[in-house]
Amino acid sequence: QITLKESGPTLVKPTQTLTLTCTFSGFSLSTSGVGVGWIRQPPGKALEWLALIYWNDDKRYSPSLKSRLTITKDTSKNQVVLTMTNMDPVDTATYYCAHSIAAAGDAFDIWGQGTMVTVSS
Amino acid sequence: SYELTQPPSVSVSPGQTARITCSGDALPKQYAYWYQQKPGQAPVLVIYKDSERPSGIPERFSGSSSGTTVTLTISGVQAEDEADYYCQSADSSGTYMVFGGGTKLTVL
Numbered sequence: 355q356i357t358l359k360e361s362g363p364t365l366v367k368p369t370q371t372l373t374l375t376c377t378f379s380g381f382s383l384s385t386s387g388v389g390v391g392w393i394r395q396p397p398g399k400a401l402e403w404l405a406l407i408y409w410n411d412d413k414r415y416s417p418s419l420k421s422r423l424t425i426t427k428d429t430s431k432n433q434v435v436l437t438m439t440n441m442d443p444v445d446t447a448t449y450y451c452a453h454s455i456a457a458a459g460d461a462f463d464i465w466g467q468g469t470m471v472t473v474s475s
Numbered sequence: 476s477y478e479l480t481q482p483p484s485v486s487v488s489p490g491q492t493a494r495i496t497c498s499g500d501a502l503p504k505q506y507a508y509w510y511q512q513k514p515g516q517a518p519v520l521v522i523y524k525d526s527e528r529p530s531g532i533p534e535r536f537s538g539s540s541s542g543t544t545v546t547l548t549i550s551g552v553q554a555e556d557e558a559d560y561y562c563q564s565a566d567s568s569g570t571y572m573v574f575g576g577g578t579k580l581t582v583l
Contacts, residue, residue: 393574401510401518401561401574414571417476450517460565460572461508461523468517 356380358390358451358466365472366441372471376434376451383409383429387456390434392425394447395468402447406454407434443473477501477566479575486581493549495578497562500543507545508563509538511556512577518561522547549580557582 362374374392381388391406405425406414415423424437434451448470452462479499487493497507507525510518520529522538525545535550545564549556562575 391572400577401512401563403563403572403574406572416571416573458520458523458527458529459506459508461506461520461563462510462518463520463523463529465517465519 356453356464358453358464360449360451360466360469362449362469362471364470365474367475368442368473370441372436372438372441372445374436374438374449374451374469374471376436376466378432378434378451378453381453383407383427383432383434385409389454389460390427391452391454391462392434392436393450393452393462393465394445395450396444396447399447404449405436406460441473445471446473447471477571477573479562479564479573481560481562481575481578483576484579484581486583487552488583489554490551493552493556493580495547495549495560495562495580496544497546497564497575498544499564499573499575501567502540502543502545502564504567505565505569507538507540509536509547510561510563512559512561513557521560552580552582554582556580 358378389408392404407425422439448468450468453464509522512518525540526538
């Protein structure tokens with residue numbers, strides 16, 4: 355059974371750097387075809403794709419946020435970390451991590467519960 | 476940057492067929508995916524690779540593709556299908572992914 359869980363601060367100040375950790379179980383990020391991505395959703399708004407890291411360390415980023423995002427993986431800890439610099443109140447959102455597998459294309463077939471991050475001074 | 480366009484809302488009566496469209500220039504080249512999201516919950520994948528249905532998703536959910544438009548069809552809509560639906564796909568080069576703006580399905 356695949357599960358993912360997001361963790362990190364619930365409140366950050368403007369200009370600070372956000373670090374979110376996705377801890378997963380039920381799969382290995384060293385297995386060919388596997389990926390873990392990050393998606394966010396501001397309150398009452400649409401989903402926004404942020405970043406994705408593959409088993410071979412290939413990394414993809416949203417072009418509009420690429421300069422602020424870094425995604426890394428720690429295969430031994432079953433974790434994926436997303437950092438976002440220079441946080442702004444418009445970055446207030448629920449942040450999700452999700453599993454993808456090549457057999458399903460680039461779909462996110464299993465999602466974490468999400469973690470709400472508020473940006474405010 | 477690349478965008479996917481969905482209608483903001485669709486309304487149907489129970490038992491009828493709901494069709495939700497998603498338009499994007501790269502859809503002839505890239506697969507589309509559909510997610511259902513109910514209030515306060517994480518999204519759930521209902522269609523992948525344009526028309527494939529994950530295990531556990533009811534047969535009334537189907538997907539199709541024609542040119543620059545993909546369509547999620549829900550046949551025999553039930554009250555429990557009331558939710559927001561999002562399409563997802565990649566840009567023409569497959570470098571990054573995007574979500575559509577979402578469609579709120581209302582079951583009258």
